């Protein structure tokens with residue numbers, strides 16, 4: 178029997194590519210998200226191995242209903258890919274608390290709720306894989322990204338703790354960290370940043386940063402590079418704690434890990450163009 182995997186946020190981008198790729202690799206995939214019409218389209222692309230399941234990760238009743246549906250098919254999940262995610266971009270000072278809370282609800286508490294709901298069956302089986310989709314922003318926080326980056330830093334921390342906690346139970350935990358990937362996610366982020374381009378206090382910085390940021394997602398690799406990393410994390414006998422996708426972005430993490438913060442700040446400013454604004458203020 179195929180190992181069964183639940184993918185959250187499978188109606189678009191990385192989750193969609195992951196659901197289709199895993200199905201083609203022989204897994205039975207439960208593809209979940211809120212938009213079921215999109216999921217139905219995707220289920221046709223998985224060689225009959227994708228089952229769409231409606232699930233809002235911020236709604237406990239919706240999570241329970243989805244898991245009941247999966248259990249009703251006599252399936253015990255081998256893997257969970259926590260991919261559903263949202264962003265919030267803008268100056269730290271100007272993003273409202275509801276915007277901060279909303280992104281944490283999806284990216285952190287949603288991930289926690291789905292994982293808690295799935296864990297008992299994996300623990301009883303004494304096997305399983307949990308793949309949490311983090312981000313390069315979970316290691317390197319750009320300006321105007323504080324809300325989103327802090328959710329992805331939280332994913333890194335909780336995944337380390339969970340990996341150590343679950344090792345004795347035969348359950349392996351990995352983080353897959355995408356760099357800028359060509360999905361609709363980038364478009365949402367650009368629209369959020371655009372709201373602050375005329376801001377009296379931060380507008381000049383936002384415009385410069387946005388001009389750089391706008392180029393990142395459209396020129397990024399397709400989501401299959403992340404799907405392949407997820408597949409590796411699900412199938413490797415000894416999966417890594419972290420995968421960066423695309424692999425060539427690992428240099429950016431090394432930069433963050435080994436260089437002093439001050440130097441990293443200067444390099445990032447040079448890359449994203451904000452160096453000019455610092456000079457004016459210095």
Ligand SMILES: NC(=O)c1ccc[n+]([C@@H]2O[C@H](COP(=O)([O-])OP(=O)(O)OC[C@H]3O[C@@H](n4cnc5c(N)ncnc54)[C@H](OP(=O)(O)O)[C@@H]3O)[C@@H](O)[C@H]2O)c1
Pocket residue numbers: 185186187188189190191192209210211212213215232233234235260261262263283287310311312313314354355356357358359360361362363394397
């Ligand atoms: N694209 C990138 O450059 C990039 C880089 C680093 C990390 N990531 C991470 O990769 C993941 C996927 O991003 P993506 O680029 O594929 O974005 P995307 O194309 O915008 O897809 C986001 C997915 O999350 C789902 N989602 C959002 N809120 C949800 C909720 N409350 N409940 C269930 N599903 C929800 C959406 O489905 P519905 O709206 O249908 O529910 C959609 O399927 C996210 O965790 C993101 O942070 C992306």
